[in-house]
Amino acid sequence: MLQRRRFMVMTAASLLTGIQWLARPANAQGATDRASTFIKSIGDQLVAVVNGPGSDRDKRARLTAIIDNGVDVDGVARFCLGRFWRTASPDQQHRYMELFHQVLVNNITAKIGDYRGVRFQMGRSQQRNEEAVVSTVVERPSNPPTNVDWIVSNPSSDPKVIDVVAEGTSLRLTQRQDYASYLTHNNNNIDALINAMRQQVAEAS
């Protein structure tokens, strides 16, 4: 009696693990494929706006829309503040988030002119922990081709870009070290950072 129950439990367990084992590779493949299609579509949209007609102001507005949809700006903002996020008050966090949105868009759209005629090619896509890494090669006229990796979070459910790695340099990590260094030199005063960001946004517009 006990033998038979044990036997049934064993077969059930092995069946379940067997099914999971079969399902896992397919899931990973699906996730990287989705990440690839996601990046391809974002890239195509960006290229269409940059290379298309319209004034720079027009293009900025459209690029802002694409960035807001495709990039997890809040997540990147929190990453860029690093360990100071916990020490900031909710009001400071809110002001910082708003300014970060604007700073990010300004930084990206400031050099639209340089990117006229840009093209990109899709490369390999891989799963790493819970993110997908999509490799691309970006070609600007009169510049050597650049290897750009796009890190996509939640590739199977709600893909969003959380980082861009150009030739091995992560943009959000660079920004974080910039802010961390600025705060260290200003007595860890987050208001000073917020004011500096506000000044940057005012100068850019």
Next chain:
Amino acid sequence: MRFLINTTAGALGFFDVAADWGYPNHDSDFGITMALWGMPEGPYLFLPVFGPSDPRDAVGLGVNAAMDPFTWVGQGAAVRALDWSRWVMNGVDQRERHLDDIDSIKKTALDPYATFRSLYRQHRTSQIDDARNDSRATIPVWFPQSATPGQVTYSPTALRN
């Protein structure tokens, strides 16, 4: 592989046949070699004329210059003057090429020094990782490799800030 192919099929190195066969040229320097031997980079330096560096790569620069045959060719005041001019013009030329990027970083970064340091260190680490993971000396480009291109590894020091 490149040496082997180009010396034989490439008529003692006059023709770069190896590139067509799948072994393209690549840049390296002694700093990368030392890093692959396991030497840590040390503190961040900003050298005059040469720009961002660190003790290991600064020594690498020196060794590179020593291995460059043009350093030893010729003697006399004229040759020495030309030698120094070569280094200075190289510095000026490199700076001119990157002037736009340098200006844009100075404008958009709250702390340009930290930004340059971060960019230099990340780029250097990625160059060294590429060299470490790369078997391009022996495996041709068209052979599928399992190495991951452009992998970002956050070192503990990078995340501490």
